[in-house]
Amino acid sequence: MIADAALLARAEVLVRAYAAAGLKIATAESCSGGLVAGLLTAVAGSSAVVERGFVTYSNEAKVESIGVPIDLITAHGAVSEPVARAMAEGALKASRADVTVSITGIAGPGGGSDAKPIGLVHFGLAAKGGATRHVERRFGDPGRTEIRRLSVAQAVELLEEAVGLRSHREPNGEAIQHRDIPG
Numbered sequence: 001m002i003a004d005a006a007l008l009a010r011a012e013v014l015v016r017a018y019a020a021a022g023l024k025i026a027t028a029e030s031c032s033g034g035l036v037a038g039l040l041t042a043v044a045g046s047s048a049v050v051e052r053g054f055v056t057y058s059n060e061a062k063v064e065s066i067g068v069p070i071d072l073i074t075a076h077g078a079v080s081e082p083v084a085r086a087m088a089e090g091a092l093k094a095s096r097a098d099v100t101v102s103i104t105g106i107a108g109p110g111g112g113s114d115a116k117p118i119g120l121v122h123f124g125l126a127a128k129g130g131a132t133r134h135v136e137r138r139f140g141d142p143g144r145t146e147i148r149r150l151s152v153a154q155a156v157e158l159l160e161e162a163v164g165l166r167s168h169r170e171p172n173g174e175a176i177q178h179r180d181i182p183g
Contacts, residue, residue, distance in 0.1 A: 017164075019045065023099060024181035026052050026092070027102070028101070031057075033055055059140050062086075079104050080104075097158065098127060100124075105119075106120050107117065109143075142166055
């Protein structure tokens with residue numbers, strides 16, 4: 001697993017917060033290959049929180065497992081905002097979770113282009129009764145392992161924001177405490 005002590009400690013706090021709120025999480029992961037679900041399930045008591053994880057590495061898996069429209073992938077590519085959003089929303093529909101996080105990106109060492117370089121990763125966060133969020137990160141090319149670790153950390157941050165453990169900044173710089181989920 002690609003996690004340090006600090007990331008594991010954040011996961012422990014996250015699991016406790018979701019358990020206290022009575023909320024379940026599902027993940028829809030591509031370039032991270034299940035590492036977010038792996039991190040969360042490394043925490044004792046996570047069975048009260050982690051509903052399931054989808055590893056949708058191939059385009060076919062995205063379509064078949066979580067209902068991402070193939071036309072969306074064809075039009076925008078698997079590594080895109082629309083697909084990240086569709087992955088999060090599809091995981092919400094295909095599970096019993098209250099909150100889902102998705103990751104799709106290019107971890108390298110190959111597969112990058114000028115338009116979509118290595119280190120480009122898109123994230124989605126969907127919650128019952130809330131708007132779907134999107135975050136794009138360009139991590140550069142610090143290596144496949146580091147891109148995947150940074151992706152896991154970003155996914156944890158989104159899940160923290162959703163349960164109110166952290167605030168995020170809007171493009172205008174305003175800090176927003178995020179509560180897109182019930183509880």
